Amino acid sequence: MKKSQYVLALALCTNVTSALAVQEYSQDTMGLAGIHDLEQVVVTGNGHHELVKNSTTPVHVMTAADIAKAGITDFQNALTRLVPNVQFAPSAMGSYIRLNGLGNKYILILINGQKVIGDISGNIDLNQINMGQIKRIEVLNGAASALYGSDAIGGVINIITSQPKDKLVSAVSDTHIGAHGALTQNANLNIHTGWLSSYTSFSHNELNSWRNNNYEYTGDAPEGEMTLSLQPLVVGYKQNMILQRFELRPINRLLMYAEGSFNYKITDRPRKQDGWSSGYDYDMRFKTQRWTAGAKYEFNANHSLQVDFLSHTFRYGNEYMTDVTSKGVITYHIGDYSQSKKQNLYDLEVKNINHFYTGSTTIFGGEWKNEFLNATSGDVNKHVYNISGYTQHDTKLLTNLRATVGVRFDHNEAFGNHFSPKVAFLYNPSSFRFRANYALGFRAPGLDELYYHYYKSSMGGKPVVTFGNKDLSPETSNYVSISAGYGNSVFSVDVTGYLNFVDDMIIKDVVAIDDAAKQMLLASFPEDLTEASFTKMTTYNRYMNSDKGIVRGVNANLSVYPCNGLTFTANYAYTYATTKTDGEWIPLERTVRNSVTLVANYNHTWWNKYTLNVNLNGRLQSKTYYPGYEDAPGYGVWNLNTSHNFVLSKYLQVEPSLGIDNIFNQVDNRIDWTNRRYANYNPGTSVVFGVKVRFN
Template sequence: MKKRCLLTILLGGCVVMSSLAQITLSGMVINAETGKPVKGASVRLEQTTMGCATNSKGEFLLKNVKDGEYLLRASCLDYSPTTLKVNGSKENVVIKLRSTYINLDQVVVTGTGTHHKLKETPVPIEVISSADIKKAGVTDFQGAMTMLQPSLSFSSNAMGSYLMMNGLSNKYVLILINGKKLTGDTSNNIDLARIDMNNVKRIEILKGAGSALYGSDAIAGVINIITENPKNLLTVTSDTHFEEYGQFTQGISADVTTKKFGSYTSYRRQQADGWQQNALDEDGEATEKSNTSGYYANVVNQKFTFEPTSKLSLYTEGGYYNRLTDRPVAGYDYNLAYKSYNLGVGAKYLLGNASYLNLDVTNDNYETAYKYLVESGDYKIDDKNMVKRQHYYNANLKGVFKHSEGFKSVIGLEYINEALKRPDALVDKNVYTSSVYAQEEIHLLKDLEAIVGLRYVHHETAGNHLTPKVSLMYRLGDFNLRASYSGGFRAPGLDELYYYYMKSGSTITVGNTTLKPEKSHYGSFNIEYVNSRFTASATAYINSIDDMISAKSTLLSAMSAEEKQAIIDQATTVFGAQAVKKLKTYKEYRNLDKAMVKGFETNLNAYLGYGFSLGGGYTFAYARGKDQEGIWSTIERSIRHTGSVTGNWVHSWNAYKLNININGRMQSKRFQQSSGVDESAPGFGLWNLNTRHTFDGFKNFLIEPGLGINNIFNYKDDRPYGVNYATLTPGRTVYVSLLLKFKK
C-alpha cells in the first residue's frame, strides 16, 4: 500500500513538474509609428521550430513552450524585424515593428549556407522579394529576372529560353529551389516554366563561383528561389492574370498550419497563344512558323511538415509538371511535350546555440517528347516519341555548429547520381558524384568577418577536384567593404560524355569519357553604403574559366584516309550504310576553350519621401572566349551594357492602398556571329506600368485587383523570321489581375 501511495505521489509530482515546465507567450504586434496592429506578422522563438502568425488584430499565442530563456523574433514585410528576450510565461507582450523603406534586415542563406541579415552577409547577395515581384506585375520567373535583374538576360530558340548571367551561358548557372537543384533541360535550356511564382518569398542571387558550397555548375552564379510557408491556421489564395494574346495565369494555394503539422498545396496554370514577329522569312517568303509558340503548362506542388518536438522538424514534398506547345500544323510536324515529377524528404534537428543538423534527400525527373501533328514514319497523329529522359538523385547531410559568438562551422556530405536516356543519341547511362565540404565563419574583430571554405569532389569519370572560397567583410561606419575569391567547377554532362548522335545525316557528334571538369577562378570587390533611406553598392569582378568543353568540328575531307574510314565504319555499324552517305563533319567534345569575363555592377535604392521610392542597377560585362585555334572573340549571346530602373509610389486611405510602379530594362546589342557574319540582336528598351489596388478592411480577407500596361512604348523586333531577335514581345499589351486571399 505504501509503495502504491509513493508511486502515485511520484507520478503526480512528475505531472505537476511537467506542467510547470511549460510556458505560454501571448501578446500583439503593432506598428511603432501608428500603434495599429500588424496582421500576418511572423512571430517565432529563435533556435526552435515554434512560431505562428498574428491574426487580424495583431495577436499571437505560443503555448506549451518548454521553460527557458528565448529570443522572441517578430518580422513582417515592409517592417524591420525585432527581437525580445523572454523568460517564463508572459501575457500581453507588445512588440513594436518600425516601418522600413529599404529592407536590409531580411535574412538570406545563399551566400554562406547559414542565416545572415542581408546587410551583414560577408558575401554580396542581391534579393528580389515577393513584394518586388508583385509591384512589377510579372507572373513568371523569366519576366521577373528580365525586368528586375540586369545581370541576367534571356534569348529564345526552338528549345526554350536561353539564360545568360554576366556573359556566361545557362549551363554555368545553378538554379535552386529552397537550396535544391532544379534539373531537366533541353539543349542546356533549363525549363523555367517549372518554377511556381505564386508562393515565392524571395529570390536570392549570388554572382560568381559558388562551387565550394553548392558543387557543380555554380561558375557564373547561383539563383536560389525561397518559397513561403505561411504560419496561419488557414491560408487560401487565388491569383489570376489575363493579358492580350491569350496570356493567362491562374495560381491557387491552400495552406494549413497547426502546432505540429503543416500542409502546403499549390497549383499553377499558365497558357498563351503563339504569335509571329513577322510572317515573312529572310528570303521574303511567307512562313507559318511562329517565333513564340502557343502552349499550356500545369504545376502542382505539395509539402507536408511535422514537428514532433521543439527541436525536430520533418518534411516530405513532391511535385508534378507538364507542358505542351501548340504549334501550327502548316509549319511543324510535331509539338514539344514536357513533363516532370519530383520527390523529397528531409529533417532538421536543432542542437542549441544556433547549431543544427540538416538532411535532404531529393529525386527530380524530367522527360521531353515529340507529340506528332502529322504522320511521320511509324508515328501517327497524336503519337508520342520520348526523346530525352533525365533522373537526378541527391542526398545532402549538413551540420552547422556555432562554437561561440565568433566562430561558426559548416560541414557537409553530398552524394549525387545523374542518369540520362536518349535513344537517338545512343545514351542510357548514369554517373555519380560524391563530395565533402567545410566552411568556417570567423569574426576576427568587432567589424571584421571572414569566411573560408573548401569542397572536395570525386566525379566518376572526371576524377577528383578541390574548390576553395575566401570572403572578407569589414564594416566602416555606414560602409561595408567585401572582398572574395572563389573557385568553381562544372562536371562534364552526360551528353558530353556519352553522346553518339547523327544530325541530318551530315554531322555526327561523339562524347568523350576522358573529359576533365571545367574550372574557374572568380574574384570580386564590393563597396556598399547603407542607411535607413538610401543604399548604394558597386562591385568589380573578374571570372576566368579553363578547360571549357566544346565540340570540335572536323571535316572528314581534312582527315587521313584511315581516320575517315574508321569513323564511317563505326557510323555504318550503328546507323546503316544509307544513313551515312551524306556524312561530312565529325564533332567530338573536348576541353578546348577558355573564357574571361571582366565587369562591374552598380545598384541604387532610395526612399524619396511621401511614398516615393526609386531603384536601379547597371551591369557592364566584357565577356571574351578563346577557341580551339587560340583566337579570342566576344562570347556568343553576351551583352555588354544592361540597366534597369524601378520607380514606385504607394499611399493608403484607411483600408485602401494604391501602388503604382514603373519599371524599365535597357540593354545593348546581344552578340552573335555565324560563319563570320554579324547576326547580333539589336539593343532595346522595355518599360512597364503597373497598378495594384489593395482592399484590406475585411477581418480575414484581402482583395487586390491590378491593372497595367506592358511595353508602354510598343517596341517590337519585327524583322523577318529566322533572325536573332532582340526580344519576342508582341508589342504593347494590357493586363488585368485579381488577387484574393483568405487568412485565419
C-alpha cells in the same frame, strides 16, 4: 535601343548612383503596406540563415513583394526586369539563360538549396518553377563551388519558397491575363497547426505562339530565299503544376518535411500548311516529378543537424499532331508519343551547422549525388555519381570585420578528384560595407558532353550529328571580386567589380568529314544515314576542351527613398566576356556589354482599407553579340503596373491589377537567317489584367 534613351539610362545610374533594391513590402493585412529595410532580410548565400548586411558574399535579392509590385507572374520576366546582368533567349527547347556573361551550363539553379535539372539541348526548362510559392530569389554572382559544387562557375540562382506559419488557414488565388492568349492561374491553400502544416499549390499557365514577322530565309546567306514561315519566335504552351508539402514537428527541436510536385507541359506549335515553310508534325511534351524529404534536429540553440533527400525526374519527347509516313508506311499516328530524353537526379545531403562561439558559424557537410541520362538518339543510357565533403567557417575577426573560409572536396566518377577553396571578407564600419571575395569554381562535364551520340535532321533535311567525348577535362575558374557600399534611411548604393577566368571551356568543335569519319558515322547511325546523306552533311560536332574565357564586369545598384511610400531603384551591369578561339579573343556569343533596369514605385494606404501601388519598370540594354553573324540591336522596354488592394474584412482581401507591358512598342522585326539571333523577344504593347483574392 535609341542612343538618347540609352544615354539617359546611364546618366540616371551614374548621377543617382546605383544599388541593390533595399525595400521589402510586408505581406500583412494591408497587402503591400509598410517598408522594411532589406538589411533585415535573411538570406542563405553562405549556406546558413543570416542577415544580408552580415553576409560576406554579395547577394542580389528579389522578394515576392518586389515581383508582385511589378505585376510579374513569370520567373523569366522576374529576372529580366529586375536583374540587369541576366539575359534570356526563349525557345521550344527551353530558355537559354546567361548570367554575368556565362551561359546555361555555368549557372546553378536551386529550389531551397537543391538542384533543378531539366535541360533540352542545353536549354533549361524554367516552367518547372512555381511562381505561386516564391518567397524570394537570391542571385549569387560568380563561382560558388566551395559550397555548391559543380556548375556554379558563373553564379547561383536560389529560389526560396514560402511556408507561411502565421495563420491557421490561408488561401490565395492569383489570376493574370495578357496578350497572345497569356493566362496564369495560381492557387495556394495553407493549413498550419502547432505540430502539422500542409501547403498545397496549383498553377496553370498557357500562351499562344507568335512571331514578329511572317518571313524567314532558307538556305545559306546570301544565296538563300525569303519565304513565308510558321516558325515561331516564341513557342506557345499549356502547363499544369501541382505541389504538396507537409511539415511535421513531433517535438520542439525536430522538424520533418516531405514535398512532391508534378509538372505537365505541352507546346503549341503551328501545323504544316501548304505554301509556308516550317510547321510541325508534333508538339513537345514535358513531364517533371520532383520529390524531397528531410529533417532538421536542433541539439540546442547553437548546434543543428539537417538531412535532405531529392529525387528529380525530367522527361520530354514528341507527341504527334498528324500521321507521319516514311517510305509509304505510317511510322507515327496522331496522339503517338516518342520519348527523346529522360534525366534523373538523386541527391542526399547531410549538413551540420554550429555556432561554437559568439559571432561564428561553422558548417560541415557531405553529399552524394547520382545523375542519369537516357537519350533515344544513339541509345545513350549512362549515369555518373559524385561524392563530396565540405566545410565552411564564418567568424567575426574584429568589431567590424568578418571572414568566411571554406573548401569542398569532390570525387566524380567520370573525372576524379577536385578541391574548391573560397575566402571572403566583409568590413562594415558604420553605414559603409566593403567586401572582397576569391573562389575557385569548377564544372564537371555533363553526361551529354561525355556520352552523347546524337542525330537529328534539321530544317531542310540536313543531318546534324553530335558526339560526346569521354576524355574531357573539367572546366575550372578563378573568380575575384571587390565591392563597396553605403546605406542609410534615404538611399543605399553598392558597386561590385569582378574578374572570372575560365579554363578548359567545353565547346562543340566542328569536324570535317573524311573517308574514315564517313565510315564511322554510317556505322553509328545505320538507320538514319546513307551515302547520299553526305551530299548535305560535310561536318559533324564533337565536344572538346577549348582554350579559356575571361569575364570582366561591374555591377552597380542603387535605391533611393525620397519620401514615405516612394522608391526609386536603378541597377546597372557592365559585362565584357571573351573567349580565346584559334588564338584570337572574341566576345562570347549572346553577351551584352551594358544593361540597366530601372524601377519607380509608389505605395500608399488610405483609411486602412485601400492600398494603391504604382510600379514603372524598364530594361535597357546595348546590342547582343553574335560573332560571325549580325549582332542583335539594343532596346529599351518599359512596363507599367497598378494594383489596388481592398480590405473587405478581417479575413478577406481583393487586389485587382491593371498594367501595360512594353509601353513604347519596342519590337525586333528583323528577318534573321536562323530565327534565333535576337535579343528582344517582346511581341509589342499589350494590356495585362489580374486579380488576387486572399483569405486568412
